[in-house]
Amino acid sequence: MVAVTLPDGSVKAFEGVVTPLQxxxxxxxxxxxxxxxxxxxxxxxxxxxxxxxxxxxxxVTERDPEGLEVIRHSTAHLLAHAVKELYPEAQVTIxxxxxxxxxxDFAFPRPFTPEDLERIEERMKALxxxxxxxxxxxxxxxxxxxxxxxxxxxxxxxxxxxxxxxETISLYRxxxxxxxxxxxxxxxxxKLKAFKLTKVAGAYWRGDARNEQxxxxxxxAWPDKKAxxxxxxxxxxxxxxxxxxLGVQLDLFHxxxxxxxxxxxxxxxxxxxxxxxxxxxxxxxxxxxxxINTPDVMDRTLWERSGHWQxxxxxxxxxxxxxxxxxxxxxxxxxxxxxxxxHGLHSYRDLPLRVAEFGKVHRYEPSGxxxxxxxxxxxxxxxxxxxxxxxxxxxxxxxVVRLILDIYREFGFEQVRIKLSTRPENxxxxxxxxxxxxxxxxxxxxxxxxxxxxxxxxxxxxxxKLEFVLRDAIGRDWQCGTLQVDMNLPERxxxxxxxxxxxxxxxxxxxxxxxxxxxRFLGILIEHHAGALPLWLAPVQAVVLPISERHAEYxxxxxxxxxxxxxxxxxxxxxxxxxxxxxxxxxxKVPYLxxxxxxxxxxxxxxxxxxGGVDLGAMPVAAFLARAQERIxxxxxxx
RNA sequence: GCCGUUGUAGCUCAGCUGGUAGAGCAACUGAUUCGUAAUCAGUAGGUCGGCGGUUCGAGUCCGCCCAACGGCACCA
Numbered sequence: 001m002v003a004v005t006l007p008d009g010s011v012k013a014f015e016g017v018v019t020p021l022q023x024x025x026x027x028x029x030x031x032x033x034x035x036x037x038x039x040x041x042x043x044x045x046x047x048x049x050x051x052x053x054x055x056x057x058x059x060v061t062e063r064d065p066e067g068l069e070v071i072r073h074s075t076a077h078l079l080a081h082a083v084k085e086l087y088p089e090a091q092v093t094i095x096x097x098x099x100x101x102x103x104x105d106f107a108f109p110r111p112f113t114p115e116d117l118e119r120i121e122e123r124m125k126a127l128x129x130x131x132x133x134x135x136x137x138x139x140x141x142x143x144x145x146x147x148x149x150x151x152x153x154x155x156x157x158x159x160x161x162x163x164x165x166x167e168t169i170s171l172y173r174x175x176x177x178x179x180x181x182x183x184x185x186x187x188x189x190x191k192l193k194a195f196k197l198t199k200v201a202g203a204y205w206r207g208d209a210r211n212e213q214x215x216x217x218x219x220x221a222w223p224d225k226k227a228x229x230x231x232x233x234x235x236x237x238x239x240x241x242x243x244x245x246l247g248v249q250l251d252l253f254h255x256x257x258x259x260x261x262x263x264x265x266x267x268x269x270x271x272x273x274x275x276x277x278x279x280x281x282x283x284x285x286x287x288x289x290x291x292i293n294t295p296d297v298m299d300r301t302l303w304e305r306s307g308h309w310q311x312x313x314x315x316x317x318x319x320x321x322x323x324x325x326x327x328x329x330x331x332x333x334x335x336x337x338x339x340x341x342x343h344g345l346h347s348y349r350d351l352p353l354r355v356a357e358f359g360k361v362h363r364y365e366p367s368g369x370x371x372x373x374x375x376x377x378x379x380x381x382x383x384x385x386x387x388x389x390x391x392x393x394x395x396x397x398x399x400v401v402r403l404i405l406d407i408y409r410e411f412g413f414e415q416v417r418i419k420l421s422t423r424p425e426n427x428x429x430x431x432x433x434x435x436x437x438x439x440x441x442x443x444x445x446x447x448x449x450x451x452x453x454x455x456x457x458x459x460x461x462x463x464x465k466l467e468f469v470l471r472d473a474i475g476r477d478w479q480c481g482t483l484q485v486d487m488n489l490p491e492r493x494x495x496x497x498x499x500x501x502x503x504x505x506x507x508x509x510x511x512x513x514x515x516x517x518x519x520r521f522l523g524i525l526i527e528h529h530a531g532a533l534p535l536w537l538a539p540v541q542a543v544v545l546p547i548s549e550r551h552a553e554y555x556x557x558x559x560x561x562x563x564x565x566x567x568x569x570x571x572x573x574x575x576x577x578x579x580x581x582x583x584x585x586x587x588x589k590v591p592y593l594x595x596x597x598x599x600x601x602x603x604x605x606x607x608x609x610x611x612g613g614v615d616l617g618a619m620p621v622a623a624f625l626a627r628a629q630e631r632i633x634x635x636x637x638x639x
Numbered sequence: 640g641c642c643g644u645u646g647u648a649g650c651u652c653a654g655c656u657g658g659u660a661g662a663g664c665a666a667c668u669g670a671u672u673c674g675u676a677a678u679c680a681g682u683a684g685g686u687c688g689g690c691g692g693u694u695c696g697a698g699u700c701c702g703c704c705c706a707a708c709g710g711c712a713c714c715a
Contacts, residue, residue: 103710111643201710202642209712213642216710244708248650257688257706311715366640366713367706375714424715460715479714548672575672583676597674609675 034061062223075221076102081177082123101220131190194228195221261377268539294336306335333359352388373523397444421458462488547597
């Protein structure tokens with residue numbers, strides 16, 4: 001007798017050994033059909049897992065998040081199965097589940113083409129239709145290694161060899177395909193009903209660029225066709241808000257072959273850019289910062305002193321002048337800030353010294369890394385360096401974190417991932433100091449009731465860091481803000497302050513950026529709002545549209561009034577129908593369209609059409625202005 | 640940097656197996672003077688990403704380079 005306790009607390013008794021599938025069947029045929037795996041005493045197992053004694057059992061269906069993972073994992077196996085049938089010389093490696101799908105890496109003498117992908121997908125569908133049972137087998141470790149070696153599957157053999165002694169080696173067999181896997185898997189391939197291969201890419205074996213490159217095939221998988229289509233639709237929608245596409249459509253910026261990774265800002269894009277700077281400048285002044293500006297091009301000796309010449313040379317733009325001096329374009333602002341600090345004498349009374357700089361930095365990023373505004377070679381940081389005493393550090397960190405999150409909130413980013421990167425293997429400074437610095441950063445986050453993700457060993461050699469991560473339209477994460485503690489530069493530049501007892505002491509130096517890169521932040525903003533920026537950020541806030549030529553004069557007078565009041569307003573005096581103008585400026589996502597005809601001209605009014613086709617009716621110019629100004633002042637997202 | 644894909648007019652794209660480039664939108668000109676998402680007609684516009692090669696002949700085939708796109712690696 002085996003007593004099975006179900007999630008609702010009810011107990012079912014079975015004669016002898018029972019499987020989760022039998023349990024599901026005992027509950028109902030619908031559940032048995034939807035089942036893909038099960039949880040026995042909290043452990044995820046196959047539906048064929050033998051339950052030999054009393055246990056808590058939960059059936060996992062395709063609707064459960066864990067069930068979906070099983071489906072995706074099994075689909076990865078199906079992919080490998082199809083590839084091995086079509087291209088027996090391909091070697092299998094690994095095939096994990098990722099967000100929205102899976103991938104599988106193969107060693108194959110040539111790259112897979114898009115045509116190969118179609119063939120593979122067809123074969124996968126055929127294999128799924130055959131409803132091939134997926135069976136778990138437990139193997140002896142050495143036997144498994146020998147088995148895969150004999151099959152010419154050297155990568156697989158290597159993976160098994162790296163599994164610690166004593167762990168069970170489980171293989172899954174479906175038809176003539178057999179693969180190492182922890183499982184669990186769906187009971188048969190017929191459960192895999194909605195999948196699509198999406199892309200091929202090169203990927204390095206074990207993620208190391210020094211290793212050989214494998215062929216990675218990506219796919220997505222869902223419980224049913226409907227969910228798959230919904231996902232594909234969502235991808236399409238995300239593409240529409242891609243900032244690179246909107247940047248061109250809204251005439252904000254563009255790129256040129258002559259300057260890969262560097263932005264040509266158009267007037268409208270540049271206005272937004274300036275608004276961001278103005279905003280940040282205001283917030284920083286409020287928060288007790290001062291602002292400096294240091295040179296873009298500085299002598300090699302400075303970079304040798306900072307260590308960049310030795311450690312960052314590959315990423316630096318270097319230039320030589322007629323007099324044979326070697327200069328470098330700054331990749332970071334900190335050496336400039338240190339040089340500024342060192343220029344005068346600083347008292348402990350002056351600390352903390354919060355020194356901001358909107359620094360343009362140049363970094364020679366690898367060509368394959370470039371990505372619109374989100375990864376460029378030439379960008380502007382809202383950088384600042386805080387020089388303080390060790391005692392002040394914790395409080396300063398907390399202030400920075402609070403400021404960052406407050407500002408993100410004001411831009412509509414409520415959910416921000418925070419990463420804490422701690423001491424790497426190669427580092428300077430004692431463990432005691434690292435303890436203190438890491439604690440200061442961690443406390444700054446937890447003190448605000450927030451959580452962080454820990455990335456052990458990912459910190460810089462000179463200190464730990466916090467990173468603030470926002471997500472783009474198609475789910476890619478981008479680091480924006482950062483807060484780093486630096487034990488290196490104060491030393492290298494030998495900077496100091498005069499303490500109370502007249503001794504010279506070394507200040508702590510914090511690096512921080514809130515937007516991070518203005519280019520990147522603006523790119524994310526564009527995607528976040530799908531190009532329809534809130535009124536206060538919109539590069540064109542209103543356009544006056546005269547119905548016909550005889551209203552042009554009045555339209556211009558309205559524009560002048562609004563401009564004088566600080567609103568960026570334009571007129572469209574072209575000889576076009578009003579519907580045409582409305583369409584065009586709607587597509588440009590202008591917050592307010594002000595239609596003026598005989599009635600408005602006669603009464604000193606404007607007929608206001610707010611973004612999204614909302615008709616606010618006719619109102620006096622002053623009333624419209626008051627409305628707009630109120631929304632600008634409150635940084636409202638509504639028009 | 641590595642793997643793959645792509646590169647034709649300002650934009651979006653067509654151009655079969657090699658025979659000397661085409662559409663829509665935009666622009667310009669003219670007509671229309673219009674009340675909330677595209678008025679009509681006409682005109683002009685391209686060294687087909689760059690360089691080299693094969694060929695009687697290359698947008699089309701081959702090689703190298705550049706850039707973009709999707710990944711990987713990178714992002715002290």
